[in-house]
Amino acid sequence: TAHRSCHHEPLAVDLAAALLDGARVHVTHASTVYTVREARRHGYTVDVAPHHLVYHAGPRGDPCMDRVNPPLRPSVEAQRLLHALLEGRVDAVASDHAPHAWWEKTEPLTCMPGYPWLGLWPWLLHRLASAYGHGLPWLLDVASRRPAEILGVRHGLLEPGYRASLILVDPGEKWRHTGFPHSRHRLPTHFMAEAQGLVHYTIVGGRLAYRLTQGPAGEPLGGNMALPGYRRNNM
Secondary structure, three states: HHHHHOOOHHHHHHHHHHHOOOOEHHHHHOHHHHHHHHHOOOOEEEEOOOOHOOOOOOOOOOOOOOOOOOOOEEEEHHHHHHHHHOOOOOOOOOOOOOOOHHHHHHHOOOOOOEOOOOHHHHHHHHHHHHHOOOOHHHHHHHHHHHHHHHHOOOOOOOOOOOOOOOOOOOEEEEEEEEEOOOOOOOOHHHHEEEEEEEEEEEEEOOOEEEEEEOOOOOOEHHHHOOOOOOEEEOO
């Protein structure tokens, strides 16, 4: 729709600047590079959502599965936005995780917006960014430390007085995404079908919330990864 076009989004940033003169502003879920440009011009911090980096609007899309707010943009916009992130012009990545039930994403009358892919996107982004020379510290910075810094909360660092929410991950372990029921059926490219970095433990507030266990065929089970669609690669 017109009010969600690529042109109207950066105009909304300019309007906020006119109405909130001198205020501390953070622009979230920028879906075009023009929004990023305007946010930085006004001295605002800005984040992007991972699906705006790797997916794009097109004839292959599903009207329900691909419904997100803001909407997906053309492929050239996704590429520009990814380059802005990799070049350091974007402050953070915010998942916009939406844990909808399967029927909520497939029922045309509801067609809830958002992607429930919290366990997948960090490792796809890690693999993609690695091709540009960015390692795991870069991912942890844009997805953890920097968001906490923007919000002014004591998360994202292993320091006294910070909340003990962390993951233990094998950064070299690879696994393959084969499709799972609460998310999309396709990936942007064959290159991204394989992710790198496997979470073995998740600790939330000092308490163990997830532990990777081995199924009878060696596949990872437990937590969100109990959902079908993850196949571990023995490399």
